[in-house]
Amino acid sequence: MIILKYLLIIFLIATAYLAISFKEELISIIFLSIFSITLTTLYLIHNAPDVALAEAVIGAGLNTAIFMTVISQVREGKSIFREDD
Amino acid sequence: MINNLVFVILFLLGFYAILVKKNLIKMVIGLNIMEGAIFYWFISITDRGGMIPIINGTQVTSQMNDPVPQALILTGIVIGASTSAFLLTLIIELNKFTNSTNPDQIGGMIED
Amino acid sequence: MSKAKNIFKIIILSLLGITLLVHFNKLPLQFEYANSIYHHITNNAVKETGSLNFVTAILYDYRAYDSLGESTIIFGAVSGIVLLLSRKTLPVSSHGLSFIVKRTFGMLTPFIFLFGIYIISHGHLSPGGGFQGGVILGSISIIFSIVYGSEFDYKRYSPTTKTLLETSGALLFIGLGLLGIVMGGNFLVNLKILNSGVGSLISAGSIPFINIGIGFKIGAGLAIIFYSMIQKTFKEEVNL
Numbered sequence: 001m002i003i004l005k006y007l008l009i010i011f012l013i014a015t016a017y018l019a020i021s022f023k024e025e026l027i028s029i030i031f032l033s034i035f036s037i038t039l040t041t042l043y044l045i046h047n048a049p050d051v052a053l054a055e056a057v058i059g060a061g062l063n064t065a066i067f068m069t070v071i072s073q074v075r076e077g078k079s080i081f082r083e084d085d
Numbered sequence: 086m087i088n089n090l091v092f093v094i095l096f097l098l099g100f101y102a103i104l105v106k107k108n109l110i111k112m113v114i115g116l117n118i119m120e121g122a123i124f125y126w127f128i129s130i131t132d133r134g135g136m137i138p139i140i141n142g143t144q145v146t147s148q149m150n151d152p153v154p155q156a157l158i159l160t161g162i163v164i165g166a167s168t169s170a171f172l173l174t175l176i177i178e179l180n181k182f183t184n185s186t187n188p189d190q191i192g193g194m195i196e197d
Numbered sequence: 198m199s200k201a202k203n204i205f206k207i208i209i210l211s212l213l214g215i216t217l218l219v220h221f222n223k224l225p226l227q228f229e230y231a232n233s234i235y236h237h238i239t240n241n242a243v244k245e246t247g248s249l250n251f252v253t254a255i256l257y258d259y260r261a262y263d264s265l266g267e268s269t270i271i272f273g274a275v276s277g278i279v280l281l282l283s284r285k286t287l288p289v290s291s292h293g294l295s296f297i298v299k300r301t302f303g304m305l306t307p308f309i310f311l312f313g314i315y316i317i318s319h320g321h322l323s324p325g326g327g328f329q330g331g332v333i334l335g336s337i338s339i340i341f342s343i344v345y346g347s348e349f350d351y352k353r354y355s356p357t358t359k360t361l362l363e364t365s366g367a368l369l370f371i372g373l374g375l376l377g378i379v380m381g382g383n384f385l386v387n388l389k390i391l392n393s394g395v396g397s398l399i400s401a402g403s404i405p406f407i408n409i410g411i412g413f414k415i416g417a418g419l420a421i422i423f424y425s426m427i428q429k430t431f432k433e434e435v436n437l
Contacts, residue, residue, distance in 0.1 A: 006295045011103060012091075012095070013091070013137075016095055016118050017098060020114060020115060025108070025110050028111065029114070032114055032118075036121070039124075039125060046128050046129055046150075047132065047137045047150050048128050048155050049137055049139075050325070050326065050329075051124075051128060051155050051158050051162070052116075052251075053316075053324055053325065053329045054328060057329055058166045058213075058332055059162070059166070059247045061332070061334060061336060062336065062339075062419060063117070063166055063169060065339055066169070066173060066426065067110075069423070070110070070177060070426070071110075072179065073180065074176065086222065089216070089218060089221040089222060090218075092217075092221075092420070093218050096217070097210055097213070100210060100213070101210055108210075137324075138250075138251040139324065140249045143251075149369065151235050152235075152251035153234055153255060154240060155252050156252050159269050159328065160256075163267060163271070163415075168274070169272060170278065170422055171274050171277055171278060173426075174426065175281075177426070178282075
């Protein structure tokens with residue numbers, strides 16, 4: 001269990017560093033989702049099942065969906081779906 | 086000792102994203118990373134090596150984990166998600182008016 | 198100029214990191230106090246509230262007032278988002294995914310609904326509760342919007358229905374609190390009306406009803422947030 005915990009902590013820090021170092025925003029959002037899933041597994045290793053369930057549904061499910069809707073409207077540069085309202 | 090080091094590294098990564106990056110969506114991602122670091126530090130500090138805090142048959146209740154921080158963190162997770170949703174709505178509205186997501190460019194466009 | 202600014206920001210960040218490390222290492226390794234809340238709750242929670250889950254007993258009985266505050270924060274966020282992004286026309290933002298995905302989700306959605314209701318109603322016996330189950334129920338509306346198209350979601354659960362569900366959940370919560378004053382106690386006290394033994398489904402006083410109220414409120418609120426954020430990306434006659 002202890003080896004798994006240290007491996008997951010190293011993975012957590014690597015994912016957090018990669019999430020803020022890309023120019024395209026879509027890749028950053030996917031790394032944020034992986035960060036949230038790794039955090040859920042770490043909560044389970046520390047014996048906290050309520051917190052793990054909440055982080056799984058909210059962090060990895062809802063937060064990613066809301067970020068994706070914002071990305072589709074905000075792209076840098078021209079998008080073929082943009083029209084003048 | 087290890088828990089404090091992990092918390093400081095993640096907190097500073099998120100804070101660096103808010104200070105230095107020139108994209109509004111990267112700032113919101115940095116805020117989410119900071120919140121994840123704080124919640125993880127809270128749970129890992131108060132872990133006294135016990136069982137999960139639910140009674141399941143006959144158990145000795147003095148060997149359970151602490152249920153009070155878990156209740157606090159659950160509230161915090163929900164509040165963090167709703168704050169992120171509201172910030173992203175403001176970004177959508179700003180982009181409709183100024184057509185960019187660069188805070189320096191937006192700050193220069195609004196003239197009084 | 199910007200290089201000097203970046204170096205200045207990195208110096209501030211490293212100073213903050215060193216301060217945090219030095220002072221957090223002075224905290225004790227284990228927090229053990231003799232008469233803390235931990236001992237009181239793990240010794241007396243089953244007798245006083247009747248629920249086997251200690252975290253649910255804290256969130257909905259000992260500190261139910263904080264859950265009311267959290268519901269108010271979510272209500273404020275939903276109101277702000279709807280105020281900023283409301284519109285009068287029906288958005289056509291997608292025509293749905295392919296036929297295989299539609300058939301698969303047609304068979305999966307009732308089970309997701311049943312799973313959400315299970316997690317809400319068994320909040321005092323197993324990990325779960327109102328918040329987690331409410332988000333699962335709210336994600337059904339998100340699935341309808343993505344897989345079947347936003348027009349299907351508008352006809353199935355119109356925004357009027359979602360608003361009705363949200364307000365009825367909040368009124369159930371506050372109504373149970375005021376009922377505590379009427380029956381001679383404090384605000385949001387645990388009324389032990391239906392009680393059939395510790396460990397069964399109908400026990401723990403008013404905790405299951407508070408769970409149902411909060412589940413509806415959170416689910417409907419998050420569905421309203423997602424529905425307001427999608428925008429019209431197709432004209433009516435574009436075929437993609």
